[in-house]
Amino acid sequence: MKSIIRNDWSKAEIREIYHKPIFDLMYEAQSIHREFHKSSEVQVCTLLSVKTGGCKEDCSYCSQSAKYTTNVKPQKLMPTDEVLQKAKQAKENGSTRFCMGAAWREARDNRDFDRVLDMVSEINGMGMEVCATLGLLNEEQAQKLKEAGLYAYNHNIDTSREYYDKVITTRTFDDRIETIKNAQKAKISVCSGGIIGLGETEEDRISMLFTLSNLPEHPESVPVNALVAIEGTPMEGNDRVPVWDMIRMISTARILMPKAMVRLSAGRNEMPVSEQALCFMAGANSIFAGDELLTTPNPAEDKDKAMFDLLNLVPRPAYKGAAADKFEQVPEKV
Template sequence: MNWNLLAERVLAGHELTDEEGLSILESSDDDILNLLHSAYQIRKHHYGNKVKLNMIINTKSGFCPENCGYCAQSIDSEAPIQKYRMMDKDTIVKGAEQAHQLHSGTYCIVASGRGPTNRELNEVTSAVEEIKQKYDMKICACLGLLKPEQARQLKEAGVDRYNHNINTSENHHDAITTTHTYDDRIDTVNHAKQAGISPCSGVIVGMKETKLDVVHMAKALKELDADSIPVNFLHAIDGTALEGTNELNPIYCLKVLALFRFINPSKEIRISGGREVNLRSLQPLGLYAANSIFVGDYLTTAGQEGTKDHQMLRESGFEIEYPTPQHTSI
């Protein structure tokens, strides 16, 4: 496959077939630099050499009734994680200060559970309103399954983006969780879109899915028109249903990122959970396809120190995209 020619066709409007998608994932490891170079042509066209930074705050840990096999917070998980109820407004606002100091363009407010209670939603919306006044930064909420009226409440408070990952392909979904459906997840993303909130939805790769499943994940997110696509690589946690799963290697992860860029050429593609343990020393190469990363810790696993991420970006020749005010006063 001529990757440069395929990249040119994508920039001209071509949509990859399943066969072309599989050819990326099944390509020779020896060809990885050529593949990344071509993916970078697409990335550079839309985003130049800039990298967006995002930071997560885990505002509620554990106590989740869902049985997602990858998650340490699942009802079936025996992982020894810290559990706590919903943080108060002041603690959430304090986390935004740290995100601001790390030059994060987006502050992601995440809570475990099937969906937010009225009290939890009120805590989040109250915090968002104060964060907007103090830091004027972009806010992403990730609170589980969402009802239309809840989406509207988040929009009115100033939430810019809502994250709800599809996680895997529709075909593989029931092998990962049975307490909610794939359509439940799609509905939540659509509720956010209908409320005027930018949709964020991504995947977790490495959960015993097939390569064709991965292609279908990327295509599903294109059809969903997600503005931001977090690509997580499974960091299997002891005590979860996927404990001991280790299907990934750095080169394959790079192929996955290239695939998502070819299929979703103009979208923000973020290297997310599992970046450090799966890409390892090849982390900088992932940014030739992706244009965004998380800084700081994830939900129940530690990330790379924020200052080391900044150093990695500078030494790799990438430019941090510093946040700009969301609103300007005249």
């Protein structure tokens, strides 16, 4: 019997799923995963910080906030040709999605935004799925990104509505939701997940999944991040997230949002292959490749290639999946 895609989950239902015995939870998640995805395919994404540091936000986990003293040095928007070269290298290394991150509170209608639009257009022409994370977006900006060829927009909700103001005070949870809605109105695929290890409770994690799974349209990608505690931020002393917490989050996300790409994101550098394998068994089918995730360490590409060989995993082709029919695949430029 095929699973039904639902957008009306209750917190009680999610709580029951989340707290199932771990092997029962993983088995259910893996079964649903195989209904909607090829079990050996993993989407390989590359994330590049195209504008680093100096952000006005006070996100308590982030090394790029101007409010904290960290080892991140603010940098202006990268030259377009450098970004395009990075995208080309990413494609050669097997990535099918290229995500550009800019440490802005919100996108502004200026030369830098116009340059990002040019980058989106050029990378789209390479035949890669182009993703961006530029902070808050209005409807007009979302439409411009769509017209430039943007495939996905990343805007994580980070944590639960109830815990949000304990992590960030410079914008609201509803600001986050509004940007997601603006991207979806423009027919841009949404990438939205969160972070665990921020000091939240299990109930906060359940509430975060409740918000994501009850959006009118599920996110196409759901990143599950384990906090990387960074010196100089208010959360520098937080404990490492146990792998079993990641597995519960990934499994529950897979059951609630069967079609989504569930991405094993930040924190992977601290996980041995055995722990990552358990996360893939739990329903994860996407990773970030490359030595760095914005400003935090990530496994080297040769290690990921060795892991793929060991686990018989293969990169997922670009533009594959339920969202593919919304986008015109652009042939690679010769």
